Amino acid sequence: MDAKTLINESVADKFMRYVQVDTTSSELSDETPSTPQQWDLARMLEAELEAMRLEDVELDEHCFVLGRLPASPGVTGPPIGLVAHIDTVSGIPGSGVTPVLHRSYGGGPIQVGNGVVLDPADSPALAGAVGCDIVTSDGSTLLGADDKAGIADIMRALAILVNDASIPRPDVWVCFTPDEETGKGVLKFPYDRFKAKIAYTFDGGELGELSDETFNAVNGTVTIAGRSVHPGSARGKMVNALHLAGEVLASIPAGWRPETTSEREGFIHPTDIEGNVEQVKIKMILRDFDQGFLEAKEAALVRTLAAIQERYPGASVRWDGSMGYRNMKAELNKDPRVVKMALRAMEMAGIRPVIKPIRGGTDGARMTFNGVLTPNIFTGGGDAHSRREWACVQWMEKAAEVAVNLARLWAQETQ
Numbered sequence: 001m002d003a004k005t006l007i008n009e010s011v012a013d014k015f016m017r018y019v020q021v022d023t024t025s026s027e028l029s030d031e032t033p034s035t036p037q038q039w040d041l042a043r044m045l046e047a048e049l050e051a052m053r054l055e056d057v058e059l060d061e062h063c064f065v066l067g068r069l070p071a072s073p074g075v076t077g078p079p080i081g082l083v084a085h086i087d088t089v090s091g092i093p094g095s096g097v098t099p100v101l102h103r104s105y106g107g108g109p110i111q112v113g114n115g116v117v118l119d120p121a122d123s124p125a126l127a128g129a130v131g132c133d134i135v136t137s138d139g140s141t142l143l144g145a146d147d148k149a150g151i152a153d154i155m156r157a158l159a160i161l162v163n164d165a166s167i168p169r170p171d172v173w174v175c176f177t178p179d180e181e182t183g184k185g186v187l188k189f190p191y192d193r194f195k196a197k198i199a200y201t202f203d204g205g206e207l208g209e210l211s212d213e214t215f216n217a218v219n220g221t222v223t224i225a226g227r228s229v230h231p232g233s234a235r236g237k238m239v240n241a242l243h244l245a246g247e248v249l250a251s252i253p254a255g256w257r258p259e260t261t262s263e264r265e266g267f268i269h270p271t272d273i274e275g276n277v278e279q280v281k282i283k284m285i286l287r288d289f290d291q292g293f294l295e296a297k298e299a300a301l302v303r304t305l306a307a308i309q310e311r312y313p314g315a316s317v318r319w320d321g322s323m324g325y326r327n328m329k330a331e332l333n334k335d336p337r338v339v340k341m342a343l344r345a346m347e348m349a350g351i352r353p354v355i356k357p358i359r360g361g362t363d364g365a366r367m368t369f370n371g372v373l374t375p376n377i378f379t380g381g382g383d384a385h386s387r388r389e390w391a392c393v394q395w396m397e398k399a400a401e402v403a404v405n406l407a408r409l410w411a412q413e414t415q
């Protein structure tokens, strides 16, 4: 496509073009990218950045697409980065996506197709999109708004900036990344060539969402060693690790589980169990926004295991835990302007910001700990990772406007 077409193309048209490219990633591969089809969209995006005359455009060996829109003459504000991910989650079909545009949503359930219904009763955010145009799949696949809405938002913002030299901007770096859904792509992030130390991921979320917090994570394994004896002569001798495992699981307070917590509450979550009479291993993840609370949860678990151990002297009950990702908030606070500008950029677009901690980790959190302060901004999509996934066209337009406003605001700052 030529520059003129790309500049005039609406965010909805960009979005519907991108979702038709299958970019399903795979948990099973240790390569980056994890699947060859991610190259298809990466090449398309590289060509579009070239056509719009960005500089330093590059598609690297790990499928990261990079580019830089040079600063306006005389502007010396710090470079900023706009980041979105190319891949879509595995487990729900992601190839042959047929986007369907539902114009001027009147409220109530939307018949997505193939028996899939998008109902505001289950998706309350939809009520805020009455009167807007909604894009869904035809129900046979996911839509891929996570995160092609983010890509479309950023491409639309670049088109606006390229087309209107009167909007002041610092160097605006863009990076489209592979394998966000597997969590492995960001490990190959090209920090040496992406020259912004301030960036924003546009990834998921409804109008106005801003996330500057992620969980702190501990991942670990409970290993229970029992003693196996022929059941016919086991009396007083056998210690069945399976029964101890049952006690361990039952000891996790009902109010400390993912299925009973929300907002800022943390949890202990057994994810996997395998074993027999002799040995059982239980994998667990512990999460909390507050590091002190997380440590308290781990300490409580360790105390419980010690108590079980005491009741069964013939067994051995062990916990091996290690710190995973960390809450990015403390790091982001090192330059409070990063979040402040995001809030102002939204207010300039007439949006009331909603600060929402992410109950998980993000690529941005990893980047933040690697020196690129990166909170997350909404894209205009909802119900990710499902056949009911949707995106609101007017919200995507707003996200693009927020990105443009960020350029405008940072142009006025000093390094």
Ligand SMILES: [Zn+2]
Pocket (backbone or CB within 6 Å): 085, 146, 147, 180, 203, 204
């Ligand atoms: Zn995403």
